[in-house]
Amino acid sequence: METQxxxxxxxxxxxRGVVEVGHGWVDAAEPGRPCTAEEIAHSWAGEVFTDGCLAAAEQVRLAFGLLDLLDSYWVTCEIRFADRGAQGPLPVDVLWNGYRRxxxxxxxxxxxxxxxxxDWFEDHDTAATAFAEVLGNDIDHILAKRSHALLRRAGRVLTCSGxxxxxxxxxxxxxxxQLPALHGPLYKGLLAGYxxxxxxxxxxxxFTLLAQLQLPADTPHLAELRSVLAAGRRNHHRSPHARDDAVRAPMD
Incomplete structure (x- = not known):
């Protein structure tokens, strides 16, 4: 169902002469050539932020609308370019509410x-703000309310928070x-962190946090993660053989 x-x-x-026809798109600039949603995103997502008829907040909302419509990663790139570029930052409340919703x-x-x-979490200049806006600032509210929508957001952010x-x-x-419903996504975040x-x-x-999680015994890589954390390993790429050693080592 298409969003508003x-x-x-x-x-x-x-x-602007760009319309969806069947399973593709047509741009009036090239009427005889069908376009993919990805091509439309590359051609038009950046133009949103040059539309002088729109206020900055309206530009952000429109960009998220293009994301809903085209489902293209490139749209998120243009949003970030606009926020981090010379005309940025974008309105904080509109930007992060777009992600949260x-x-x-x-x-x-x-x-x-x-x-x-x-883009946001791997960049040390933006990781703290981005994580706080999409989850950290709301975690107490999420735990108190525990609605399906809020837990869905929390789980998705935890999973990609490595x-x-x-x-x-x-x-x-x-x-x-504290909430077993988030233990699976939290484990994925820990695993990605390693x-x-x-x-x-x-x-x-x-390691202490991992011991608190209620996880199925057959959770993939659980024993290996316990072993490398117990050994004080911070990251697989800094200790590439640590996981292999964990697999070979007898488990208590």
């Missing part, structure tokens, strides 16, 4: 979580550990 923001983005594109939706948000992971600096995410991780190239964790604290 997506409908507005569709109208904005149509005013979509992280709570039932529809697939892989593009959005990849954007958080690869690159966030440990000092930033530790309080949120510890709070999330395995991702830009992953970040403190092994002693992570």
């Amino acid at each position: 923001a997506g409908e507005e983005a569709r109208r904005w594109l149509a005013e 979509r992280l709570e939706a039932e529809r697939d948000v892989e593009v959005l979580t990849y954007s958080l992971w690869a 690159p966030v600096p440990w000092s930033v995410k530790q309080p949120t991780y510890e709070a999330a550990a 395995h991702d190239v830009h992953g970040h964790l403190e092994p002693t604290a992570a």
